[in-house]
Amino acid sequence: xxxxxxxxxxxxxxxxxxxxxxxxxxxxxxxxxxxxxxxxxxxxxxxxxxxxxxxxxxxxxxxxxxxxxxxxxxxxxxxxxxxxxxxxxxxxxxxxxxxxxxxxxxxxxxxxxxxxxxxxxxxxxxxxxxxxxxxxxxxxxxxxxxxxxxxxxxxxxxxxxxxxxxxxxxxxxxxxxxxxxxxxxxxxxxxxxxxxxxxxxxxxxxxxxxxxxxxxxxxxxxxxxxxxxxxxxxxxxxxxxxxxxxxxxxxxxxxxxxxxxxxxxxxxxxxxxxxxxxxxxxxxxxxxxxxxxxxxxxxxxxxxxxxxxxxxxxxxxxxxxxxxxxxxxxxxxxxxxxxxxxxxxxxxxxxxxxxxxxxxxxxxxxxxxxxxxxxxxxxxxxxxxxxxxxxxxxxxxxxxxxxxxxxxxxxxxx
Amino acid sequence: xxxxxxxxxxxxxxxxxxxxxxxxxxxxxxxxxxxxxxxxxxxxxxxxxxxxxxxxxxxxxxxxxxxxxxxxxxxxxxxxxxxxxxxxxxxxxxxxxxxxxxxxxxxxxxxxxxxxxxxxxxxxxxxxxxxxxxxxxxxxxxxxxxxxxxxxxxxxxxxxxxxxxxxxxxxxxxxxxxxxxxxxxxxxxxxxxxxxxxxxxxxxxxxxxxxxxxxxxxxxxxxxxxxxxxxxxxxxxxxxxxxxxxxxxxxxxxxxxxxxxxxxxxxxxxxxxxxxxxxxxxxxxxxxxxxxxxxxxxxxxxxxxxxxxxxxxxxxxxxxxxxxxxxxxxxxxxxxxxxxxxxxxxxxxxxxxxxxxxxxxxxxxxxxxxxxxxxxxxxxxxxxxxxxxxxxxxxxxxxxxxxxxxxxxxxxxx
Numbered sequence: 001x002x003x004x005x006x007x008x009x010x011x012x013x014x015x016x017x018x019x020x021x022x023x024x025x026x027x028x029x030x031x032x033x034x035x036x037x038x039x040x041x042x043x044x045x046x047x048x049x050x051x052x053x054x055x056x057x058x059x060x061x062x063x064x065x066x067x068x069x070x071x072x073x074x075x076x077x078x079x080x081x082x083x084x085x086x087x088x089x090x091x092x093x094x095x096x097x098x099x100x101x102x103x104x105x106x107x108x109x110x111x112x113x114x115x116x117x118x119x120x121x122x123x124x125x126x127x128x129x130x131x132x133x134x135x136x137x138x139x140x141x142x143x144x145x146x147x148x149x150x151x152x153x154x155x156x157x158x159x160x161x162x163x164x165x166x167x168x169x170x171x172x173x174x175x176x177x178x179x180x181x182x183x184x185x186x187x188x189x190x191x192x193x194x195x196x197x198x199x200x201x202x203x204x205x206x207x208x209x210x211x212x213x214x215x216x217x218x219x220x221x222x223x224x225x226x227x228x229x230x231x232x233x234x235x236x237x238x239x240x241x242x243x244x245x246x247x248x249x250x251x252x253x254x255x256x257x258x259x260x261x262x263x264x265x266x267x268x269x270x271x272x273x274x275x276x277x278x279x280x281x282x283x284x285x286x287x288x289x290x291x292x293x294x295x296x297x298x299x300x301x302x303x304x305x306x307x308x309x310x311x312x313x314x315x316x317x318x319x320x321x322x323x324x325x326x327x328x329x330x331x332x333x334x335x336x337x338x339x340x341x342x343x344x345x346x347x348x349x350x351x352x353x354x355x356x357x358x359x360x361x362x363x364x365x366x367x368x369x370x371x372x373x374x375x376x377x378x379x380x381x382x383x384x385x386x387x388x389x390x391x392x393x394x395x396x397x398x399x400x401x402x403x404x405x406x407x408x409x410x411x412x413x414x
Numbered sequence: 415x416x417x418x419x420x421x422x423x424x425x426x427x428x429x430x431x432x433x434x435x436x437x438x439x440x441x442x443x444x445x446x447x448x449x450x451x452x453x454x455x456x457x458x459x460x461x462x463x464x465x466x467x468x469x470x471x472x473x474x475x476x477x478x479x480x481x482x483x484x485x486x487x488x489x490x491x492x493x494x495x496x497x498x499x500x501x502x503x504x505x506x507x508x509x510x511x512x513x514x515x516x517x518x519x520x521x522x523x524x525x526x527x528x529x530x531x532x533x534x535x536x537x538x539x540x541x542x543x544x545x546x547x548x549x550x551x552x553x554x555x556x557x558x559x560x561x562x563x564x565x566x567x568x569x570x571x572x573x574x575x576x577x578x579x580x581x582x583x584x585x586x587x588x589x590x591x592x593x594x595x596x597x598x599x600x601x602x603x604x605x606x607x608x609x610x611x612x613x614x615x616x617x618x619x620x621x622x623x624x625x626x627x628x629x630x631x632x633x634x635x636x637x638x639x640x641x642x643x644x645x646x647x648x649x650x651x652x653x654x655x656x657x658x659x660x661x662x663x664x665x666x667x668x669x670x671x672x673x674x675x676x677x678x679x680x681x682x683x684x685x686x687x688x689x690x691x692x693x694x695x696x697x698x699x700x701x702x703x704x705x706x707x708x709x710x711x712x713x714x715x716x717x718x719x720x721x722x723x724x725x726x727x728x729x730x731x732x733x734x735x736x737x738x739x740x741x742x743x744x745x746x747x748x749x750x751x752x753x754x755x756x757x758x759x760x761x762x763x764x765x766x767x768x769x770x771x772x773x774x775x776x777x778x779x780x781x782x783x784x785x786x787x788x789x790x791x792x793x794x795x796x797x798x799x800x801x802x803x804x805x806x807x808x809x810x811x812x813x814x815x816x817x818x819x820x821x822x823x824x825x826x827x828x
Contacts, residue, residue, distance in 0.1 A: 006626050011656060011685045014595075016561075017536045017692025020699065050490035062483050065706075069476050069483075075669045076464035110524045110673070114700040121560075122431045126540075143699050146535075147430075181428075212420050242425060255489045257705025259524070271425045278431025285434065285557050286528040290704045291671025292479075 020146040033364055035371035042400040043373040044388040047190060049254045049342060052392035055315060057254040058308040064299035065292055074295035081283040082108025082262070082294060089298040090262055098236050099266050107279045110289045111259035112220040115246035117143050119216045119263055122278040123244070124149045124181035130216075131183040133164070135345065135380035137190045137218070152178065153381055158336055158347065162194035166207055173211045182244075183213045185234060188221035191380045191387040192345050193320070193338025195229045201237050208241040214272075217245040220261075223252060223309065225340035226317045235266035242267045242275075249293070251342075252309065253300065260293045316342050319390035319397045326401030332408045342391045345377065348384050353411045359386050365411075370403035434560040447778055449785035456814040457787040458802040461604060463668045463756060466806035469729060471668040472722040478713035479706055488709035495697040496522025496676070496708060503712040504676055512650050513680050521693045524703045525673035526634040529660035531557050533630045533677055536692040537658070538563045538595035544630075545597040547578070549759065549794035551604045551632070566592065567795055572750060572761065576608035580621055587625045596658075597627045599648060602635040605794045605801040606759050607734070607752025609643045615651050622655040628686075631659040634675075637666060637723065639754035640731045649680035656681045656689075663707070665756075667714065668726065674707045730756050733804035733811045740815030746822045756805045759791065762798050767825045773800050779825075784817035 012018070035041045049055040068074040078086075087106040095101040109115035116139065124130050126148035132140045134153035144151050152172065155165040164185070173180070185204055187196045196204075208215050217234045225231045235243040248261030263279065265272060288294070320338050327335040327346060334347035348362050356362050359376040363386050366372050377385030388404075390397045426432070449455045463469040482488040492500075501520040509515040523529035530553065538544050540562030546554045548567035558565050566586065569579040578599070587594070599618055601610045610618075622629050631648045639645045649657040662675030677693065679686060702708070734752050741749040741760060748761035762776050770776050773790040777800050780786050791799030802818075804811045 006624075008626055008654060008683050008685055010688065011537070011628055012688035013536050013686075013692035014539045016539070017696050018688070020692075020695040046491065048490045050486075056486045057489060062486065066480050066483055069480055072464075072470045072476065075471060075671050076462045077460065077670045110528075110700050110703075114524075117699055122427050123425070125428045125430070126562075139699065139701075146696065146699055148540075210420075212422055214425055240422060256491045257489050257708075259701065259704050269422050271422055272427075274424065274426035274432070278427035278434075281434040282431050282560065285531055285553065285560055286524050286700075287553075287673065289524075290673050290707065293704065294671075 016146050016148070020142055033367045035367055036369055039371040039403070041371045041373065042392070042396050044390065044392070044397075044400055045373040045375055047342060047389050047391075048256055049251065049391040050256060052396065054393040055254050055312060055391055058304050060303040060305065061253055061255065061300050064296035064303060067299070068292045068295040074292045076291060078108070078288055078291050078294055080287045081280045082106060082288055083291065086294040086297040089301050090264065093301050094264055096236055099268070101264065104276060105265040105267070107263040107265070107283060108288050108294055109248070109261040109263060109283070110286065111256070112218070112246055112248040112250055112261040113139050113143075114259065114289065115248060115261035115263045116140065116216070116218065118279060118282050119244045119246055120144060120149060120182070121147060121282055122275050123214060123216070128181040129178040130181055131169070131213070133184065133186055133189070135191055135377060135382035135385070136186060138379055140184060149181070150178070152180075156189075156192060156194075158345070161339065162189060162192040163196065163200050164204060166203055170207060180211070180213055182216050183208055184216045184218060186218040187234065188224055188231065188340040189343070190221065190341055191343045191375075193341050193343045195225045195231060195339040198230070198232050198237070201232050201234050205234065205238045205241055214242045214244065217243050219245050219247050220251050221341040222247055224313060224316070224342070226313065226320065226338070229339045231340070235264065238266065239268055242269070242272050249300070252312075253304065254312065258290065258293050260289050260297070315394070316391060319394050320344065322394055322397045323388060323390050323401050326398060326405050330405055330408050332412050342389055344388050344390070345382065345385045346388060348386060350384060352413055353408070354413050356411055359384050362386060366404065366407050370407050372400045372403050374404075430560050430562070434556055447781045449781055450783055453785040453817070455785045455787065456806070456810050456817075458804065458806070458811075458814055459787040459789055461756060461803050461805070462670055463665065463805040464670060466810065468807040469668050469726060469805055472718050474717040474719065475667055475669065475714050478710035478717060481713070482706045482709040488706045490705060492522070492702055492705050492708055494701045495694045496520060496702055497705065500708040500711040503715050504678065507715050508678055510650055513682070515678065518690060519679040519681070521677040521679070521697060522702050522708060523662070523675040523677060523697070524700065525670070526632070526660055526662040526664055526675040527553050527557075528673065528703065529662060529675035529677045530554065530630070530632065532693060532696050533658045533660055534558060534563060534596070535561055535696055536689050537628055537630070542595040543592040544595055545583070545627070547598065547600055547603070549605055549791060549796035549799070551600060552793055554598060563595070564592070566594075570603075570606060570608075572759070575753065576603060576606035577610065577614050578618060580617055584621060594625070594627055596630050597622055598630045598632060600632040601648065602638055602645065602754040603757070604635065604755055605757045605789075607755050607757045609639045609645060609753040612644070612646050612651070615646055615648050619648065619652045619655055628656045628658065631657050633659050633661050634665050635755040636661055638727060638730070638756070640727070640734065640752070643753045645754070649678065652680065653682055656683070656686050663714070666723065666726075667718065672704065672707050674703050674711070729808070730805060733808050734758065736808055736811045737802060737804050737815050740812060740819050744819055744822050746826050756803055758802050758804070759796065759799045760802060762800060764798060766827055767822070768827050770825055773798050776800060780818065780821050784821050786814045786817050
């Protein structure tokens with residue numbers, strides 16, 4: 001066509017942009033439902049501990065950043081894969097005799113989501129497949145779709161405290177012709193609130209070793225476990241399997257908006273030099289996270305008092321207990337007691353509820369009738385469940401869960 | 415092969431990671447050359463104004479962030495495309511009667527590089543082509559390679575103060591069968607130090623209109639122009655062509671490490687609703703830039719005194735003048751006087767220099783003999799040039815440029 005006859009027409013944007021949708025954000029950012037005007041809205045929706053005002057970060061964390069800001073000496077570009085002193089702080093904190101770390105094993109990223117984005121990008125080519133948990137955090141899929149990576153979902157078993165169905169996964173791996181680039185394991189779990197035992201994690205590592213699968217370990221809820229539970233970093237259990245552990249300040253230090261994350265590369269057989277180089281390359285596209293927060297990381301790690309972490313977990317455990325008290329034993333739903341993180345999944349028996357066909361309808365009606373926002377399990381790949389977040393103040397957790405209770409009882413079939 | 419016989423082998427990482435390399439960072443992060451021990455090292459390499467200690471950000475900028483930190487109310491997740499009040503601040507600052515803006519036109523990003531990453535991703539599919547300037551900022555290519563976008567380089571003309579060779583570009587566009595997804599125009603320019611006239615920019619817009627090309631306008635050096643020059647935002651000159659302007663705090667506010675960037679979408683014919691939706695989708699993968707800096711943006715814009723911007727430009731202009739005094743008229747090199755930003759490109763006549771075959775050898779020998787770091791033009795796609803950055807203190811600019819002078823004279827053929 002001659003240039004002179006060209007007309008402007010709609011510019012739709014790339015295919016990648018069209019297929020990249022963060023399901024939680026679509027629900028949480030865009031509010032389509034009118035809550036009950038007689039009841040103040042309570043959200044148990046977004047996993048943001050800073051929202052309720054009851055879980056502020058420690059003043060030492062803030063002061064560490066303020067000191068860097070006032071120095072005016074941390075405003076420049078760090079190396080794209082991260083500031084040396086931030087990497088060194090991570091090495092000091094996370095190195096272990098069973099899995100020693102050096103600064104070359106660390107990549108700083110723009111939040112844990114940025115770390116996940118780098119981890120998927122460095123391991124998986126478009127058209128290859130990664131293994132993701134079902135139910136699981138939605139951003140995994142968002143990132144994979146953006147890159148054009150295929151996803152195979154493996155099942156978590158609600159009846160076994162959300163352990164991975166390793167038998168089914170092994171059967172899949174034996175039978176598939178797909179090229180599997182990585183296996184993502186999330187522990188403690190969003191949305192399940194589960195914390196895996198050492199034994200289960202050892203079984204995971206053995207399976208990864210058998211099928212030669214690098215692990216991406218999403219451990220952003222590291223250490224966020226309730227009494228009686230222990231968090232085991234999976235990399236400490238692997239003598240062969242390469243593990244890219246992703247974590248960050250967001251959850252444990254209660255500053256998700258700061259967007260400081262990192263990748264720890266555990267590579268006991270030294271198979272990953274290309275991946276190390278690839279991480280440096282990929283970090284060159286957006287040049288890393290905020291320099292001031294990176295510069296403050298050594299102080300954040302050393303000056304945050306232990307009492308801060310224990311207070312956070314005490315509040316979360318109390319809130320989880322409040323939710324359990326309100327929701328356990330209600331006909332029509334099944335409360336699965338969480339072991340850590342700040343989430344719980346609750347099963348819905350739609351056969352026992354009037355006018356509710358599925359989990360999305362459950363959460364929409366709950367929003368409209370009781371002004372309580374929860375996310376439907378469908379978002380996490382788990383229909384007939386819904387997720388609650390219990391990091392807001394305990395009295396609001398109690399009020400919201402009481403309303404959920406009333407809602408279920410009101411909709412219970414005779 | 416039976417699973418039992420599988421062995422671990424090297425994990426090379428994805429093809430995208432392998433082909434994604436930020437050329438500047440490779441040179442600047444990894445120092446392969448030993449400088450002359452008798453001379454202290456001076457770097458005119460990295461475009462980081464905060465490095466020399468002479469160009470600190472304004473205390474009002476720091477205070478705006480400190481206030482948000484101390485409030486403890488800006489630590490949570492903003493919406494993934496940005497905090498409403500940050501977007502509103504950008505609308506207030508940049509909306510113009512000729513190109514009115516609304517908050518829906520703004521996307522916050524992790525630095526201007528993050529904004530570029532989103533802009534390329536939302537407009538271009540893998541296999542499509544974007545037009546990039548030669549010479550040009552290396553991160554454009556880094557990002558495009560990571561996505562799998564093809565690049566066509568269009569020429570900037572050193573003899574016409576680095577204006578775009580629009581005739582050659584038009585000839586290419588008439589003849590090509592490629593699908594061109596976007597045209598990137600960088601003004602003021604890194605690495606050229608050029609500032610385009612209104613007339614030249616109007617010609618660019620007319621060409622984009624003729625060939626129906628959306629423009630990505632990299633205006634991170636907005637307003638950073640020397641006396642007698644005027645910066646014209648290209649979107650204000652377009653009544654038809656969609657423009658995605660990318661900018662951020664890095665250069666003008668002297669805080670490149672903070673990683674706060676943004677995209678302003680100018681869409682006079684309303685062709686870009688899909689692109690708007692795509693930007694929201696894509697921003698969901700890493701969840702946006704630091705929340706505290708976003709929350710501080712309204713105060714940063716309103717409280718930074720005008721004297722701060724003018725002082726910065728006075729220093730840069732004085733330094734550019736120092737470089738000109740030292741480097742103009744030296745046999746073997748051609749100093750091209752910059753009009754803005756903080757860069758200048760200098761031509762090398764290798765035929766007149768002993769033992770120097772090309773620009774990379776020039777900069778490596780300069781580094782080894784005179785302990786002065788500059789980047790070879792090859793990095794920017796422009797062999798037989800080198801780039802200097804003159805944002806460090808004036809006495810160091812003078813010392814470095816005097817050494818470059820000595821170096822050229824020492825290598826001058828008889």
